[in-house]
Amino acid sequence: MAIYYLCPEHRHPVGGVRVIYRHVDILNAHGIPAYVVHRTPGFRTDWFDNDTAIVYWRETRVERLLARLRRRLFPEAVIELPIRGGRAARIGAGDILVVPEIYGPDLAAAQGRGIPKVVLNQNCYLTFNGYSLDPERRITPYQHPDVLATLVNSEDGEDYLRHAFPALALHRFRLSIDPERFAYRGEKRRQLCFSCIKNRADAMQVINILKFRDALRGFEVVPFINRPQHEVARIYQDSALFLSFGYPEGFGLPAAEAMACGCVVVGFHGGGGREFFRPEFSYPIEQGDILGFARTVERVIEGLDRDPETFAAKGRAASEFIHAHYAPEREGAEVLGAWRAILEHAGQVGGA
Template sequence: MATIYYLIPDLHKKEFKLKDWLKSVLSGRGIAYFKNKVFRKHKPVGGIKVMYQHCMMLQELGYEAYPLIMGNYVGNFFGYDIELKYIKDVGYNLTEEDVIVATEFFPYEGVDFIGAKKVLFMQNWINIDKRLKKEDVNKSYIDIGYDYVMTCGSFCSEMVIKKMGIDATTITNGIDQQKFINKPEKRIPGRVLAMSRKNLADLEQITELVKRDKSDFDLKIVDGLTQAELIKEYQKADIFLVTGYPEGLPLPPLEAMNCGCVVIGFTGGGASEYMIHNETALVSEDGDCPDAAKHVKAILSDDKLKERLRAAGIIKAKSYTLANTKKMLHEFFVNITSKN
């Protein structure tokens, strides 16, 4: 029987380089560089969360599926009870029945495996050429050694077809409908929740613009929370301000919607399939901070608009279930594992 390995890359490995440190010293950022490389803490990453979810669902479907830890970063901040495998124990020589799934962030990591079928799992379209070697920028994932490509959302699949001219299978992300729950009694009216992980400068600019008219702006910024902690913050928030871009199919806005937040901000491309302007969210062009600030002020001043978007957002988020993801996973893997 085939064994499926999802490669968990060493996202937060310490790469202290003397040359880069000296450059940072000259620019006045020496201490910041040193702290980032030597004392960098591991944090939750949405793409890794999805890979763990896939492994768990595949096991429920009867497959042998495991996260394969490629370095020091494990990334299980979500309390998933699943057996891990380590590259030092598994090695790179696998059978023709086995399958490895590598992320587009490290697209060459899967190519080193011998014998196994190779799947490139693209979770952010921006990496489609940025993460390829200079000599490979005009090649497709198939050209560099993969057999199949799957993505986390339709926007990413469209980009693969557009930029590489190859097919991609969409395995749409889902959320746990039993955990990300709307609890209106916990909501703090006017509370705006945001994450600082991406485009912090944009978040700061939007905040400054909103505060010019609303000095009592109630903004809470979070980062590195466990899933349980994050759910509590979603449930207390009235509005979720999204500043992440580019994105594949981001989970936080979807999770926030299901917890009853009104979502405002940027789609990063991938969230456009569920963040629909003036229907389920208020959407601005990526990086258009003045427009996003305008939308925040509008929502804080218009309860009728806010409740209409909240209700529509909850309905939309309900369609993104783990059951749907599981069904698509089964259809994909039963196809490729049945081929010789």
């Protein structure tokens, strides 16, 4: 038995990919065989350091033809997935395949029919992408017999999925922030930063409102996108402010990482970030409230100039909260706890 995490292939930083690699490392470190599954031979995510165990889906034309024939001739048969690079040649009924929520309503049937599966849902707001508005079309992996359970990464995601699928076997795990990479730094420049990955148009409005009001005088504005982790961490550590434009968010790693480095964060929690956007050390803004966003940033900068010690205390409190609540040890314990419960259930029903 092994656990296989199907993983998207991105050369640019994507937080959910890092989480998949992290889970595989945690499981292997505790004696549970696990692998990342990539489709492209030789592919390995290289925007963070890793030596994570990887196998490659062996999708030759012959293999695809055989799988198609097997589905047609033996409609109840398990469709094993051929792989290379691990101890086994195939992922089969004795294994567990973990599939991200992004693969849509047919992910359970399309990815190795009959193989026990777990859905890894890292952004609940993507859960229904690709679904139908037809009330009679009820295809979903969350009620599929192959699916043993769902893993979810935030309180918000847990609430969302539990409401949508009350009978779902659901396990929430905590993400972690690397305490060495994203270490607190109290000495800050007059600098604000933000990620340009989501809602760039919102960022354009907020920054220009502030610019033409002369509210950014003396501040360096540092937008970033697709930068290596060590560069992003350095930007956070230099910056007094982080502006959060992310929405929707399964968790909101950029804002949490910025807080860990001592930034005061202003902006959208995106749903998933609600659990750590505490008003005592951050400034949550209602999604879409551009004017409120700009006014709050201006007010926060005025507060920094008027009382720098109080401002610095907020950044320090944010960092302490993040490092205490999202420590790697807590993540590891929760991932292991979830998987031990899943494996125990799988054993009871004749699986792994």
